Amino acid sequence: MREKLESMKSQVTEEIAKAVHLDDLEKIRIKYMGKKGLLTEVLKGMGKLPPEERPVMGQIANQLRDYIEEILTKAREDISKREKEARLQREKIDVTMPGKIRTIGKRHPLTSTLDQIKDIFLGMGFDIVDSPEDGPEVELDYYNFEALNIPKNHPSRDIQDSFYINEDIVLRSQTSPVQIRTMEKHKPPIRVIVPGRVYRSDEVDATHSPIFHQIEGLVVDKHVTMGDLKGVLGVFAREFFGPNTKTKFRPSYFPFTEPSAEVDVTCFVCGGKGCRVCGNTGWIEILGAGMVHPKVLAMAGVDPEVYSGFAFGMGLDRIAMLKYGIDDMRLLFENDMRFIEQF
Template sequence: MDLERIRMEAETEIQNASDIQVLEETRIKYLGKKGIITSALKSIGELPKEERPAAGVKINAVKVVIEESLNHRLKELEEKELEERLKKEYIDITVPGRKPELGHLHPLTIVREEITEIFLGLGFSIAEGPEIEYDYYNFEALNIPRDHPARDIQDTFYINDNIVLRTHTSPVQVRTMERQKPPIRVIVPGRVYRSDNIDATHSPVFHQIEGLVVDRNVTMGDLKGVLSLFAKQLFGEDTKTKFRPHYFPFTEPSAEMDVTCMACKGRGCRVCGGTGWIEILGSGMVHPKVLSMSGIDPQEYSGFAFGMGLDRIAMLKYGIDDLRLFFENDIRFIRQF
């Protein structure tokens, strides 16, 4: 075996190794389990006994030289690889940093949280309920009989004859009265559904916030006081309110509440149709029949309820003229809030 030739060939291959992977292949070729030097060491046993010591010394000497060459070249390749990586990962510390972009709350979320905070400050709590609701809670328990127009299939999404997608959050008021004895002060925010076409002012899914107060000696004056204070908190201290008689099956008497137009401050403009007022919610004293069906004695307790469209409030507050913008998730729109 020409050990000198093997050493020279090994050193040449080691020096020419272009990367660590090629160098590792060279190491295996010469020093691996089936490598040239390893095989030479194993073949010593085939030599005459007197020749074995000298052969072992020569082969081990070549092995040591190859190992040293491998280690030296490995160090060179690692330094070269590190240098190339540092060049690729070079950071110019003089470049201004990029500020992480924070997410934005949706305008409906902003207005919902603002309204919620106002009523929490007035001693209300938040109640929630199912969006898929029984006909009884959505209609019957709210004094809406089976022949009422609101039950028309053109207005309500029916899952079957007894289950609907709730058309308002009022069913949660009934559920609250069934499980909680007065005094009751709750607001009910949530999604509701009606069979409407999608256009600038209508959507089959929208949002409401309703409120309910039940206690002894609750009057219409309490209703007007709470809602007037709410309007001033939401739209500004100079906001005025006006209550107009109306009809709702679950309240008696009933009223709609108007507030000073946010655009013209009551002077009259296109937004308010020249009246200076904008209607924002419906309200009234809880109908005695609704109290009775919920297990509350109307002779002992009275209450008031109100409900507003969150989407409408947000449109008025921010001057938005198209309801569809709330549901398109256009980041250019959301970034404005």
């Protein structure tokens, strides 16, 4: 047994010397001193020795146990020290290096423009209608076209102009369907603006995108006239573009309004004198408008003999581009912080 204990001492010393991690030392401890460990088994077999040998072998076994515990403790300290030094080396911080600057987001020019427009119309007593329930982007053909006095054979129903999901469902090509849904749900007087995303089958270039944003306005009440429309849009133009801004109405055609007009404002760059921005005309087109067509009122359940109304619509992207001097519409959709940080 003496030889066995001496061999065990050499073996455990060698194994501990090769240990790299604390887990390795724990495995060695269990191997020799656990409930079924090699040294534990030796101690359990002491009763089988002759009585005269037991004291000597017991002393040697106890000395071996103390030795193993001692070198395990020292090995744990050494490995812990090495691991701590390695961790400190990995995690050290060079306080002389410049710190990392946390990038702070900026308000997108489209958001800023929309918020300003909302504030102007809220100040004139308009409500904002922009929930998915009031105006889904995947819209029925009826609301997107038919209820807006756009018959089956109208050019805007062409597959090249609109995104059709099937014969009866399209991605809305304008926010005007919300006007119909609003008139169906609420009785006049109605005074709302409708901001939202719309879709048309356009090629992507500096001034076109298959996805863009519109803002519709709708007023329905008794005795509403074209003069009311001009007054509202005049206030909007002066609040948004500047107090000296003038408006000009040019005759136009939209199937859902009659009469219809294109609305221009004096160029906010040159003040109407003529420059590159306005094509030397002194005027910039900003939106389309008109009196709500009697057929549209009737389709929405509003009696055109009792009520009248006006509507207008503008492209939010175009308004933002004019306001901030942006010459490429694609920049509004790229989310490039180098672009957004300029505003």
